Amino acid sequence: MDEEYIEKVKGLIEQKDTENVKALLADLHPADIAELCNDLEPEDARFVYRLLDNETAADVLVEMDEDVRKEFLELLPSETIAKKFVDYMDTDDAVDLMRDLDEDKQEEVLSHIEDIEQAGDIVDLLKYDEDTAGGLMGTEMVTVNENWSMPECLKEMRMQAEQLDEIYYVYVIDDDERLQGVFPLKKMITSPSVSKVKHVMKKDPISVHVDTPIDEVVQIIEKYDLVAVPVIDSIGRLVGQITVDDVMDEVREQSERDYQLASGLSQDVETDDNLVRQTSARLPWLLIGMLGGIGNSMILGNFDATFAAHPEMALYIPLIGGTGGNVGTQSSAIIVQGLANSSLDAKDTLKQVGKEAVVASINATIISLLVYIYNFIRFGSAATVTYSVSISLFAVVMFASIFGTLVPMTLEKLKVDPAIATGPFISITNDIIGMMLYMGITVLLA
Amino acid sequence: MDEEYIEKVKGLIEQKDTENVKALLADLHPADIAELCNDLEPEDARFVYRLLDNETAADVLVEMDEDVRKEFLELLPSETIAKKFVDYMDTDDAVDLMRDLDEDKQEEVLSHIEDIEQAGDIVDLLKYDEDTAGGLMGTEMVTVNENWSMPECLKEMRMQAEQLDEIYYVYVIDDDERLQGVFPLKKMITSPSVSKVKHVMKKDPISVHVDTPIDEVVQIIEKYDLVAVPVIDSIGRLVGQITVDDVMDEVREQSERDYQLASGLSQDVETDDNLVRQTSARLPWLLIGMLGGIGNSMILGNFDATFAAHPEMALYIPLIGGTGGNVGTQSSAIIVQGLANSSLDAKDTLKQVGKEAVVASINATIISLLVYIYNFIRFGSAATVTYSVSISLFAVVMFASIFGTLVPMTLEKLKVDPAIATGPFISITNDIIGMMLYMGITVLLA
Numbered sequence: 001m002d003e004e005y006i007e008k009v010k011g012l013i014e015q016k017d018t019e020n021v022k023a024l025l026a027d028l029h030p031a032d033i034a035e036l037c038n039d040l041e042p043e044d045a046r047f048v049y050r051l052l053d054n055e056t057a058a059d060v061l062v063e064m065d066e067d068v069r070k071e072f073l074e075l076l077p078s079e080t081i082a083k084k085f086v087d088y089m090d091t092d093d094a095v096d097l098m099r100d101l102d103e104d105k106q107e108e109v110l111s112h113i114e115d116i117e118q119a120g121d122i123v124d125l126l127k128y129d130e131d132t133a134g135g136l137m138g139t140e141m142v143t144v145n146e147n148w149s150m151p152e153c154l155k156e157m158r159m160q161a162e163q164l165d166e167i168y169y170v171y172v173i174d175d176d177e178r179l180q181g182v183f184p185l186k187k188m189i190t191s192p193s194v195s196k197v198k199h200v201m202k203k204d205p206i207s208v209h210v211d212t213p214i215d216e217v218v219q220i221i222e223k224y225d226l227v228a229v230p231v232i233d234s235i236g237r238l239v240g241q242i243t244v245d246d247v248m249d250e251v252r253e254q255s256e257r258d259y260q261l262a263s264g265l266s267q268d269v270e271t272d273d274n275l276v277r278q279t280s281a282r283l284p285w286l287l288i289g290m291l292g293g294i295g296n297s298m299i300l301g302n303f304d305a306t307f308a309a310h311p312e313m314a315l316y317i318p319l320i321g322g323t324g325g326n327v328g329t330q331s332s333a334i335i336v337q338g339l340a341n342s343s344l345d346a347k348d349t350l351k352q353v354g355k356e357a358v359v360a361s362i363n364a365t366i367i368s369l370l371v372y373i374y375n376f377i378r379f380g381s382a383a384t385v386t387y388s389v390s391i392s393l394f395a396v397v398m399f400a401s402i403f404g405t406l407v408p409m410t411l412e413k414l415k416v417d418p419a420i421a422t423g424p425f426i427s428i429t430n431d432i433i434g435m436m437l438y439m440g441i442t443v444l445l446a
Numbered sequence: 447m448d449e450e451y452i453e454k455v456k457g458l459i460e461q462k463d464t465e466n467v468k469a470l471l472a473d474l475h476p477a478d479i480a481e482l483c484n485d486l487e488p489e490d491a492r493f494v495y496r497l498l499d500n501e502t503a504a505d506v507l508v509e510m511d512e513d514v515r516k517e518f519l520e521l522l523p524s525e526t527i528a529k530k531f532v533d534y535m536d537t538d539d540a541v542d543l544m545r546d547l548d549e550d551k552q553e554e555v556l557s558h559i560e561d562i563e564q565a566g567d568i569v570d571l572l573k574y575d576e577d578t579a580g581g582l583m584g585t586e587m588v589t590v591n592e593n594w595s596m597p598e599c600l601k602e603m604r605m606q607a608e609q610l611d612e613i614y615y616v617y618v619i620d621d622d623e624r625l626q627g628v629f630p631l632k633k634m635i636t637s638p639s640v641s642k643v644k645h646v647m648k649k650d651p652i653s654v655h656v657d658t659p660i661d662e663v664v665q666i667i668e669k670y671d672l673v674a675v676p677v678i679d680s681i682g683r684l685v686g687q688i689t690v691d692d693v694m695d696e697v698r699e700q701s702e703r704d705y706q707l708a709s710g711l712s713q714d715v716e717t718d719d720n721l722v723r724q725t726s727a728r729l730p731w732l733l734i735g736m737l738g739g740i741g742n743s744m745i746l747g748n749f750d751a752t753f754a755a756h757p758e759m760a761l762y763i764p765l766i767g768g769t770g771g772n773v774g775t776q777s778s779a780i781i782v783q784g785l786a787n788s789s790l791d792a793k794d795t796l797k798q799v800g801k802e803a804v805v806a807s808i809n810a811t812i813i814s815l816l817v818y819i820y821n822f823i824r825f826g827s828a829a830t831v832t833y834s835v836s837i838s839l840f841a842v843v844m845f846a847s848i849f850g851t852l853v854p855m856t857l858e859k860l861k862v863d864p865a866i867a868t869g870p871f872i873s874i875t876n877d878i879i880g881m882m883l884y885m886g887i888t889v890l891l892a
Contacts, residue, residue, distance in 0.1 A: 013450035029652075031669045060544075130495045161632045185631045186607045206475075222698070223509075225478045225691035227614070227673045244690050245671035250666070254514025256783060262708060263779030263868070264772050271784040271798060278805045282776050283812065289772045290813050300761045307760060314753060315746045318767050319739025319875055325771070326710050326735045326870050330728050332634070333709030337702060338717040352717060367727065367736050374740055397732075416522030422709070424772050426875075431764055441879055444809060 006039050014043045022051050030059035038065050045072075058088035061097065068272075070100050078105055082112030090165070091118065091140030092246065095125045115239040125240075133217050134210035136250070137231045137240030142170045146180050146198035153197050168228035171238055172201045173334055179207055207232050210239060213368050219342060221247045256421070258336065262329075264289075266425035285424045292428035296321075296435050303439045306446060312379065313442060316389045317435070323367065324396045324434035325427030331356060331404030332422045339412050340419075346412040360401030368394040388445050392438040399437065400430045452485050459490045476505035491518075498832050504534035506556050507543065511720075516546045522550055524739075528558030536611070537564065538584030538692065541571045562597065568785070571686075579663050580656035581695070583677045583686030588616045592644035605832050614674035616639045617684055618647045624682040626651055656685060662694055665788060668694045693750050704782060708733075708775075710870035731870045738874035742767075742881050747886045748749040752892060756880040759826065759888060763881070763892050770842040770880035771873030777802060777850030778868045785858050792858040799851050806847030834891050844881065846876045 012021045025033060025048065034053070037045040037060065040413040045068075052060060061067070061069060073081060081101075084093045086109060098106050106126070113119040113276055121139045128134025142160045144153045161167055170183040181201030207230045208217050221229055221244060260268065269281035299309075300317075338344030344352065372390040379386050404426055408418035458467050471479060471494065479498070483491040483506065491514075498506060507515060519527060527547075531538045542700040544552050552572070559565040567585045574580025588606045590599045607613055627647030654663050655675045667675055667690060673827060677686040706714065715727035746753075746763075753759055781798070784790030790798065813835040821832040850872055852865035 016669065029670060031671075035669075041565070047687070061505065097805050130595055149662060150805050164632065166673075169634045184612065186610065186613045205641065211489055222691075223481075224475060225477075227612075227690060244673060245668075246695070248668055248690070248697060252701070252787075256787075259701065259779065259783060260706050261709065262705065263775050263777060265776055269780060271709070271780055271790045273802075275805060275808070278801075282773075283809055285776070286769065286772055286809055286813060287816075289763065289768050293768050294817070295764070296768075297761035297762040299661060300764075301758070304757065307757060311753060312747070313752065314763065315743035317741070317760065317763040318746075319736065320737050320740040320744075321764050321767060322739050322877055323732065324770075325768075325873065326732055327708050327728075328729070329869070330711055333705060333711060334715060334717055341698070341702075344717045355717075355724075359721060359728070362725050363729055363732055367732060370733075371736060371740070407552065423775070427771065428768065431768055435764060 024113045031063045033060045034063035062093045063333040076244045078108035079112045082109045090138045090140050091121045105377045115380045125202045133208045133231045135211040137242045141241040146172050148197050178239040227402045231270040261419040262423040312385045320434045321431040324430035326428040327397050328400035331401045332426050335408040336418050356401050356405045360398050364394045364397035388442045392441045396434045474767045478508045480509035501534050504531045508539045518617045524554035525558045528555045535585050537567045579654045579658040583688045586688040592618050594643050625684040637672045664710045707865040708869040758831045766880045766884045767877040770846045770876035773843050774846035774850040774872040774876040777847045778872050781854045782864050802847050802851045806844050810840045810843035834888045838887045841883045842880045
């Protein structure tokens with residue numbers, strides 16, 4: 001999908017050359033059509049969109065950027081959304097789309113869905129929290145009864161499979177709809193046809209509960225290398241399935257979010273977002289940083305006399321502040337990542353702080369010594385600055401490490417996302433505390 | 447896998463209670479046994495490990511932490527590695543394991559593999575660069591010839607499937623082994639048995655080339671929601687398959703790496719790594735930061751006279767440095783993320799710098815104005831510091847934004863990982879340039 005191609009499409013749209021645009025679209029995967037629509041002007045995108053058949057149109061809508069899709073849906077009447085899109089979508093995608101609409105429009109769309117069973121599934125799914133397995137699952141899957149014979153089972157599977165885009169596993173339930181086993185697809189072609197399903201299935205399959213948080217679902221799929229995981233309710237009934245493609249989107253989103261938080265961006269922002277969004281994602285942390293900087297100027301303002309006596313003290317303000325920021329960022333990043341991939345448990349706070357203190361003291365000793373040698377050569381050993389800067393550096397590194405460890409672990413315990421404690425939060429706080437330590441130590445030593 | 451459980455296992459191991467440990471292990475998934483081994487002391491882990499049958503032992507080894515596994519393999523003779531592990535592994539996992547060994551040991555292990563075909567596949571796979579599709583693919587897959595009838599095809603699939611853990615797609619090749627189509631598993635149960643394979647298969651399947659970089663493979667799997675993608679060589683022959691579980695590991699690793707680079711960690715580091723690794727991951731950027739800080743002290747040292755005339759100038763050093771760091775980090779993070787998920791193209795540098803300049807000027811105006819108001823109240827409008835700080839802030843925000851955009855985009859063009867230009871690199875550089883701008887502007891205005 002290069003620029004040349006997009007220009008060609010634009011040219012055809014301008015000439016209203018419906019036939020040739022249609023021919024081009026016929027060769028494209030829905031994901032590529034969505035990408036094309038994202039790159040076109042809204043009006044041109046709508047022109048392309050009207051040329052698609054209903055099924056493709058629904059697939060393209062699922063693949064579109066969320067922002068573009070939201071704008072798009074606002075222009076459409078509820079009946080069109082229901083009949084042209086939702087009817088052709090899997091329930092998990094339909095629910096995703098419905099969450100973009102306000103409640104009134106949701107009701108309207110639901111009332112226009114012709115397939116009552118699908119409408120019921122969507123209503124049920126909308127009740128689950130977006131961040132749980134229930135909020136991510138779909139209801140499209142192949143299920144068979146454990147007491148069926150293999151030929152019965154194959155016949156039923158054939159019927160159910162006709163309706164589905166893709167089959168990952170076949171789920172086996174008992175007469176009360178409780179999940180009893182999983183039936184890998186390969187068994188369908190390798191198992192003798194005489195036995196009952198329950199003798200061929202894999203018992204006690206890995207499953208998640210409707211209330212399982214998405215983070216955990218992601219970990220389970222990753223750990224056990226699954227392509228899908230069944231979702232059960234509180235009495236063990238099979239209610240849905242989560243597929244690996246949705247989980248992969250979650251992994252991507254989660255890591256992008258952590259990265260953005262660590263970089264001082266307060267909301268999801270992309271290079272092609274408009275100016276308002278670009279500014280509002282950045283300004284909050286810049287303003288907090290500004291307040292931190294003004295706070296620092298107030299603190300330093302109390303030490304006129306110290307600066308007057310030792311004017312060279314001012315030269316090391318960037319070194320002390322910068323080192324505190326760097327050390328704190330490193331420590332907090334290691335903790336946030338450990339908590340995110342579950343290699344670290346919030347219960348081990350004390351042990352982790354102890355370990356961090358040892359690492360910090362090694363780094364602090366090396367840096368303070370090197371700076372001491374430099375200042376010894378520059379100012380001589382008698383100058384206040386020579387020992388005051390090194391002692392302050394040591395103290396700042398120790399403090400920043402322990403603070404950078406303690407804060408995210410405490411947040412995790414309080415069930416607050418620890419990622420907010422990285423990046424600018426850590427560097428601004430450490431900058432201020434660093435200045436206080438520096439000034440305090442200098443006054444004590446001078 | 448909670449602490450209580452691990453303590454219980456430790457107790458049983460201490461008592462050398464082989465029977466009960468074996469009983470416990472029988473209920474566990476290989477991924478859980480691997481997790482258990484990661485948590486145990488090396489000696490206890492080896493005890494557990496010796497109790498496993500060969501197939502489980504191979505699966506557990508695949509799931510182990512890379513560091514633990516490497517240590518583990520060093521202790522084992524080549525013959526054991528070949529016969530107890532590699533023989534039971536899929537080729538992609540076997541190649542992963544072989545890459546942990548030095549070349550001599552690789553040769554030894556290869557010479558002990560009994561299945562000559564598998565040994566040949568491993569030798570072929572080891573030739574590919576680790577960061578390409580060839581380096582990630584495995585050779586285990588089900589392939590059928592396009593000219594077979596459906597019954598022939600089913601018979602052959604049945605035979606091939608017996609050897610495999612999991613089937614994702616069935617690939618269709620022509621007489622020259624060139625990939626012609628894909629056969630979704632659902633077709634196996636829904637297609638009439640009369641037709642030839644080539645009339646049922648999906649033609650022109652999405653595939654990747656052996657030399658396709660892993661980043662692109664990840665994007666293709668994500669974009670088209672695939673569970674596996676076939677890999678072809680330069681003349682279109684099917685040579686392997688990459689599955690979604692390996693791709694998901696890549697997504698995770700890639701995002702963790704970007705996050706670590708942005709946080710000033712120079713190598714992969716986990717909370718449970720030893721002190722040497724913890725220190726050596728952090729010290730490089732701390733030392734660079736220290737040099738930056740000393741450099742800053744030299745620059746500021748040239749402006750004695752300015753500080754003597756306007757001692758309040760020193761108070762704003764943290765504000766100027768911190769703001770430059772925050773702005774630069776934000777800009778570079780947006781660019782790095784855009785390049786990583788392909789929403790941004792390195793060719794659009796000029797356009798992006800232009801856009802960034804507009805966003806920067808909005809932020810710069812707001813921050814400079816607020817600080818101006820504060821200083822106006824604190825020092826009055828006549829003080830040099832009142833306008834010098836605000837003008838410097840404006841200049842620093844503009845510079846840091848454009849620099850934070852330009853550097854990662856230039857690195858991308860030079861085919862260097864742009865993620866190294868985030869985090870401490872950006873904040874240290876912006877700190878130094880910020881001080882130069884601040885001092886330069888102050889001298890001009892004073």
